[in-house]
Amino acid sequence: MAVYTDLKEEALKDFLSLYEVGELRFFAGIAEGIENSNFLVETTRSRFILTLFEKRMDPAELPWFLGLMAHLAEQGITCPEPVVARDGVALRHLAGRPAIMVSFLEGRSLNEATPEACEQVGRHLARLHEAGRSYREERANALAPAGWVELFSRCTDGGDDRVAALIAETETALTSIVKAWPAADSLPRGQIHADLFMDNVFFDEGRLSGIIDFYFACTDFLAYDLAICLNAWCFEQDRHYRQDMAEALLRGYEQVRPLTVAEREALPLLCQGAAMRFLLTRLYDWVHTPAGALVTRKDPWAYQRRLLHFRKVSHV
Ligand SMILES: Nc1ncnc2c1ncn2[C@@H]1O[C@H](COP(=O)(O)OP(=O)(O)O)[C@@H](O)[C@H]1O
Ligand SMILES: N[C@@H](CCOP(=O)(O)O)C(=O)O
Numbered sequence: 001m002a003v004y005t006d007l008k009e010e011a012l013k014d015f016l017s018l019y020e021v022g023e024l025r026f027f028a029g030i031a032e033g034i035e036n037s038n039f040l041v042e043t044t045r046s047r048f049i050l051t052l053f054e055k056r057m058d059p060a061e062l063p064w065f066l067g068l069m070a071h072l073a074e075q076g077i078t079c080p081e082p083v084v085a086r087d088g089v090a091l092r093h094l095a096g097r098p099a100i101m102v103s104f105l106e107g108r109s110l111n112e113a114t115p116e117a118c119e120q121v122g123r124h125l126a127r128l129h130e131a132g133r134s135y136r137e138e139r140a141n142a143l144a145p146a147g148w149v150e151l152f153s154r155c156t157d158g159g160d161d162r163v164a165a166l167i168a169e170t171e172t173a174l175t176s177i178v179k180a181w182p183a184a185d186s187l188p189r190g191q192i193h194a195d196l197f198m199d200n201v202f203f204d205e206g207r208l209s210g211i212i213d214f215y216f217a218c219t220d221f222l223a224y225d226l227a228i229c230l231n232a233w234c235f236e237q238d239r240h241y242r243q244d245m246a247e248a249l250l251r252g253y254e255q256v257r258p259l260t261v262a263e264r265e266a267l268p269l270l271c272q273g274a275a276m277r278f279l280l281t282r283l284y285d286w287v288h289t290p291a292g293a294l295v296t297r298k299d300p301w302a303y304q305r306r307l308l309h310f311r312k313v314s315h316v
Helices: 007-018 059-073 115-132 146-152 163-178 221-233 243-256 261-288 301-312
Strands: 024-029 037-043 047-052 090-093 097-103 189-192 202-203 209-210 220-221
Touching: 007 024, 007 037, 007 090, 059 097, 059 115, 115 189, 115 202, 115 209, 115 221, 115 243, 146 163, 146 261, 163 261, 163 301, 189 221, 220 221, 220 261, 221 243, 221 261, 221 301, 261 301
Parallel strands: none
Antiparallel strands: 024 037, 037 047, 047 097, 090 097, 189 220, 202 209
16 A cells, blocks of 8 residues: 555645646545555646655655656656646645655556566666766665665564574675675666666556656666666566566667676676665565554565575576
8 A cells, every 4th residue: 555644635626726737636545656655636637646755755855856757758758757836846745745746657567577578678778777867966876785784784683483594594695795796986877767666667558658666766887777677577476587588678778778798797796786675675674564564565585586596697
């Protein structure tokens, strides 16, 4: 579920009156998502997504994300475009939370990946990287090696034997990945999405129609974004690596932006790092989400299996 904040119709109407978007016809909370409260808002002119940012989001970071989305949309990437009110401001407050409205994207996320979908994802990811070049302001990746170590240090209480075993096994891999991690200037860097999972990519009649959820975006190795996609898209039933899908993803990417030799060589390690990043955030949530909470915890073992896979291979 992802409607943490109650939104009253009158408050929304007052909010909408600041924009040139017509009159409210309908609004409803959106169940998907885990970070913020999202609402579908339909007016007499169009449909929008209204996001109320919850406590995990630092409001000081929001202008960077909104600037990136506006920039990418301007460069032709189909992504949510912040809607600006009459006074020229997109980021406002509603129901006691920082709030924005963005354009509604058509399409739906897939339930299952296919090589064709992976090729399109690769192509769009490379386009996003190219379009991001002219967005100059940087945002450090809080979930890079130093962030992983910090997160791991807060996962010491195993809860049960299975979690305790996962924590113990993760520690060895974490130490070796962090030690081997490429130096900041050794690979091409730029703006990355950093969470391009299946739920964040929409397709319409088989064609990729949009990319959403930029709130983990940051400045890091471009090939690390690809490593995240190799983790997220190329394992069937969270278990079996699909070489054909990985090849399709890389093929699509390289149609737009060929990888350097150094990036190719670094991919297995970057894939281990990406698996570690999602293992750790899921492990953290697993350990810290109280029993009975409404949010469904995501499975950290699915990323331990990916990590084990990428630790065994010399190329992806
Ligand atoms: N711009 C958009 N257009 C259409 N649907 C959207 C858009 N943004 C979000 N959604 C819908 O809202 C859901 C939750 O959004 P998401 O950004 O993933 O939330 P969270 O960051 O809280 O996880 C998505 O799965 C999608 O159904
Ligand atoms: N993709 C992450 C969780 C982030 O969730 P999102 O709803 O913001 O995409 C994971 O699978 O662990």
